Amino acid sequence: MSRAVNIAIVGAGLVGSAFINSLQSLRSSSIAYNIILIARSSKALVSKQYTPLPLKTWSSDLAAASSASALSPGDLAAYLEKSPLPVILVDNTSNEALARVYPLFLQQGVSIATPNKKAFSSELGLWTAIFKAAANLTGTEKRGLVYHESTVGAGLPIISTLKDLIATGDEIVKIEGIVSGTLSYIFNEFSTAGEGEVKKFSEVVFKAKELGYTEPDPREDLNGLDVARKLTILARLSGLEVQSATSFPVQSLIPKALDSVEEVSEFLARLPEYDAETEELRSDAAAQGKVLRFVGKVDLGDGVSDRVKVGIEKYDGSHPFASLKGSDNVIAFYTKRYGKNPLIVQGAGAGADVTAMGVLADVIKIAERIAK
Amino acid sequence: MSRAVNIAIVGAGLVGSAFINSLQSLRSSSIAYNIILIARSSKALVSKQYTPLPLKTWSSDLAAASSASALSPGDLAAYLEKSPLPVILVDNTSNEALARVYPLFLQQGVSIATPNKKAFSSELGLWTAIFKAAANLTGTEKRGLVYHESTVGAGLPIISTLKDLIATGDEIVKIEGIVSGTLSYIFNEFSTAGEGEVKKFSEVVFKAKELGYTEPDPREDLNGLDVARKLTILARLSGLEVQSATSFPVQSLIPKALDSVEEVSEFLARLPEYDAETEELRSDAAAQGKVLRFVGKVDLGDGVSDRVKVGIEKYDGSHPFASLKGSDNVIAFYTKRYGKNPLIVQGAGAGADVTAMGVLADVIKIAERIAK
Numbered sequence: 001m002s003r004a005v006n007i008a009i010v011g012a013g014l015v016g017s018a019f020i021n022s023l024q025s026l027r028s029s030s031i032a033y034n035i036i037l038i039a040r041s042s043k044a045l046v047s048k049q050y051t052p053l054p055l056k057t058w059s060s061d062l063a064a065a066s067s068a069s070a071l072s073p074g075d076l077a078a079y080l081e082k083s084p085l086p087v088i089l090v091d092n093t094s095n096e097a098l099a100r101v102y103p104l105f106l107q108q109g110v111s112i113a114t115p116n117k118k119a120f121s122s123e124l125g126l127w128t129a130i131f132k133a134a135a136n137l138t139g140t141e142k143r144g145l146v147y148h149e150s151t152v153g154a155g156l157p158i159i160s161t162l163k164d165l166i167a168t169g170d171e172i173v174k175i176e177g178i179v180s181g182t183l184s185y186i187f188n189e190f191s192t193a194g195e196g197e198v199k200k201f202s203e204v205v206f207k208a209k210e211l212g213y214t215e216p217d218p219r220e221d222l223n224g225l226d227v228a229r230k231l232t233i234l235a236r237l238s239g240l241e242v243q244s245a246t247s248f249p250v251q252s253l254i255p256k257a258l259d260s261v262e263e264v265s266e267f268l269a270r271l272p273e274y275d276a277e278t279e280e281l282r283s284d285a286a287a288q289g290k291v292l293r294f295v296g297k298v299d300l301g302d303g304v305s306d307r308v309k310v311g312i313e314k315y316d317g318s319h320p321f322a323s324l325k326g327s328d329n330v331i332a333f334y335t336k337r338y339g340k341n342p343l344i345v346q347g348a349g350a351g352a353d354v355t356a357m358g359v360l361a362d363v364i365k366i367a368e369r370i371a372k
Numbered sequence: 373m374s375r376a377v378n379i380a381i382v383g384a385g386l387v388g389s390a391f392i393n394s395l396q397s398l399r400s401s402s403i404a405y406n407i408i409l410i411a412r413s414s415k416a417l418v419s420k421q422y423t424p425l426p427l428k429t430w431s432s433d434l435a436a437a438s439s440a441s442a443l444s445p446g447d448l449a450a451y452l453e454k455s456p457l458p459v460i461l462v463d464n465t466s467n468e469a470l471a472r473v474y475p476l477f478l479q480q481g482v483s484i485a486t487p488n489k490k491a492f493s494s495e496l497g498l499w500t501a502i503f504k505a506a507a508n509l510t511g512t513e514k515r516g517l518v519y520h521e522s523t524v525g526a527g528l529p530i531i532s533t534l535k536d537l538i539a540t541g542d543e544i545v546k547i548e549g550i551v552s553g554t555l556s557y558i559f560n561e562f563s564t565a566g567e568g569e570v571k572k573f574s575e576v577v578f579k580a581k582e583l584g585y586t587e588p589d590p591r592e593d594l595n596g597l598d599v600a601r602k603l604t605i606l607a608r609l610s611g612l613e614v615q616s617a618t619s620f621p622v623q624s625l626i627p628k629a630l631d632s633v634e635e636v637s638e639f640l641a642r643l644p645e646y647d648a649e650t651e652e653l654r655s656d657a658a659a660q661g662k663v664l665r666f667v668g669k670v671d672l673g674d675g676v677s678d679r680v681k682v683g684i685e686k687y688d689g690s691h692p693f694a695s696l697k698g699s700d701n702v703i704a705f706y707t708k709r710y711g712k713n714p715l716i717v718q719g720a721g722a723g724a725d726v727t728a729m730g731v732l733a734d735v736i737k738i739a740e741r742i743a744k
Contacts, residue, residue, distance in 0.1 A: 022540055022541050025541045026539070026540075155709075157529045157532065157536070157717070160532070161529050164527075164529070164733040164736075165729075167398075167401075167736055168394055168398075168732040168733050169394050169398060169729075169732075193690075194690075318695055320692065320695060320718075323690055323691075323692060326712070326713055328713050337527075337729060338720055339720065341698055341700050341719060343528065343718070343719035343720070344716070344718040345715075345717055345718075346715070346716040346718070347705075347710055347713060347714060347716060348711065348713060348715070353709045354710065357540045357541075357542060357709060360540040360541075361536040361539065361540050364540070368741055369740055369741055
């Protein structure tokens, strides 16, 4: 008899759709992944008898579903609790309300795989509640597992590597990384190691927006909060009790004078007025043979005052961060065992396909532990 | 009730000792890891009742054990088969005879975690037998799991990343890597991107030997076979039916004229006679702004004639392989999902501590799946 798990998917946008496609094309799996629920905020397809949903037409079926089918987090919990097979909730949203219900799901034995950063980078109390409610694998108690690789660097093996280092007894000394694809692109274009053409910071931001690399409102990238959320997760996994993503220094790339601007269009129109500031930083660094990068750091070294911080840093032209390309992410783990040269992971850290891949890899890992 | 697994350790040298130390200092594990056997080729400590061995004095206890305690692979299989708890065999040797018994262990339900390359890079028949005997997780049959992260790049997340890429449905286009710490050091010193002092190839080899980076007989590194074994493993995981580690082109760094030399000392004494050859390669590359690296490649692209090959390649000064430091390994996965920029993993790929770390991470992953 083959083993199986039930899968409930919340969030059916780009990542959710890529996830469903990848799951359907899984090669040579000996575990059956039965999708029993696909929901978006306004409606849901639910298999009342917990049998697999027909998937050929899920997208149009979901679009045709009535708004009465929408599920509250409480409805979802009540439904999943009665699943006859072990069940994995795949939360492909960035919904904070759903994240707040994770402890309840986990206590009920529902496992979770998710790229939802909100669950792990909001106030420390939620983090603690989630991991207290999750399975500690001590046996008879039926608790859920929670995996969240894609919360940092999408499908890149960042969370799993950090967890392996810590679980096997290594000591984290420092973590340093470029973990925003948008800000990676902007700084890779703005501050290059070679002699290339000098671009204005605002022009690079406009180009990034044009290419679809930024949020519709680029200030959501420029304020550094996305990087701060990811650093909160890395710092907490490293053992630091970080209160929230705003409890440590985060440099915003939004000029102070534009803080009170409301409209995106006005912000963008006025951004070029501040190019002189960024150009001064860039040319000062270049004069020292260095480039600028927007970096997050977790530093557990002795006597460090800001253990977590996010902002612009300078790197030598020969540093791995200096030769980064496109919108790639890179993360360097400095540990006691690895010594002077860090363990480095690099590659695309954003995009629906690689995010869905990280979630699917987590789903497989959970299923191998819980499938029946 | 807490969960537990039994652990049988074969090989008690540098990696074995580092493994036992790390296992004893495991933090906050909710699984009990009971070491029931520690063996080297000539003797063994065995817990007849399958209760945990006292570990404080394992090293002197093992040294004091009589040679009558030595176990054949058959003895070991007979002992492990009767373990009342799920059992993981940790093979910290590079023993081919033991590797040949893996299919038997796996069929009996014994799981395996190992850095032993011989098991996965010998003739294709052994590879096939191992993975046919291993658990496919289809349910009732009691088969063992086999994990071997440390066979390539020690504790670096290389095997696990490749398996995740494939399991989630990505397509491998090309894998390119520097996977010998010794040859990484030699080429990083010999062929640098900057203007630095020019060194003779033989001098760099002598320095590497002096630092303990080479085997006692450096020809075992220079012949490329270690790299070929690792590439065999990566190629097979990528779906290629590689017959053996000598069934594809492997460039040897041993000058042809010295092939018949027997003594290490004579080989080393005569190596400088051939420095002109390597210097010509180096200076030709330098004239093009390139550096030399000793690289293994798996290429699944259309119309490629040698899908696997190992040898010297040239890279631009701005390529990530050019800025490699010390004896670091680096591996680049080019896949359909990751597109133009590869997923890169880099860091120390040799040494007892990081090798043992990779094995321990595997043991934890197996235990989370099989502990009772």
